[in-house]
Amino acid sequence: MSSQEKTMEHRGLRRFFVEEIQAIDGGCDIKGAEAKHVVRVFRMRPGDRLVIMDGQGDRFLATIQSASPRAVHVSLETRLPALPPSPIKITICPALLKSRGMDYVIQKASELGADRIRPFSSERTVLRPGKGTGEDKIRRWREIARSSAKQSGRSIPVEMEKCVPFPALVAAEKGKDGLKAILWEAEGVRDLKTLLKTSSDAEHFIGMVGPEGGFAGKEIDLAREAGFTPVSLGNRILRSETAAMTMVAIVQYELGDLNVRPL
DSSP states (O other): OOHHHHHHHGGGSOEEEOSOOOOBTTEEEEEHHHHHIIIIISOOOTTOEEEEEOSSSOEEEEEEEEEOSSEEEEEEEEEEOOOOOOSSEEEEEEBOOOHHHHHHHHHHHHHTTOSEEOOEEOTTOSSOTTSSOSHHHHHHHHHHHHHHHHHHTOSSOOEEOOOEEHHHHHHHHTTOOSEEEEEOTTOOSOBHHHHHHTOTTOSEEEEEEOOTTOOOHHHHHHHHHTTOEEEBOOSOOOOHHHHHHHHHHHHHHHHSOOSOOOO
């Protein structure tokens, strides 16, 4: 099998992360939770082929040589070419949602190619800082991001940041370059699509999506002062998690890489 054929074949294989791809005599070990997934969840055995990734962009086609829940030893066959980056870097800033809603946002934003997720708490969020935003929750969010990366074939998981108060988020983004938008149901002049079509040369998009109760007027004013443009998604009233996913999808369609890419 040629190198090109092997490169094309990897698309149908399972993908797993390792902390660092350290090749010793042409082999590498998968350990910890990922090893358990290989053996106990997917029932993979010696001779099975897979793709291993280090979360920094390196990917290898590999074959299992030995397998146990503690460690899976693989032989490295082919270094796979780096995936081309999207023309637009996307930071999505969703208001803190209850568990299922937040999990959904992380999963779908990751699948759609967002680069960074920065959750925030605002005046009308149901959950408050300190409740459901501790280290255990951050670890869970990052694990969801890694799992979604494996499922969707991206070699670098979305960067998952800690939840911060709305004023702190706005202050951190103030003065930074990039196209900034905040979804607001009361916006009656500019929609997201129009904003994107007039900003085709943007290299970074930062989008904010509010909680189910929407943004307070003073929060919109604060966002405007930081360079955010209020936009709408038309006449439909979407749930927060749906709005976040829709925003990422529209940005990728207009400015990003939702197109056919070479093998």
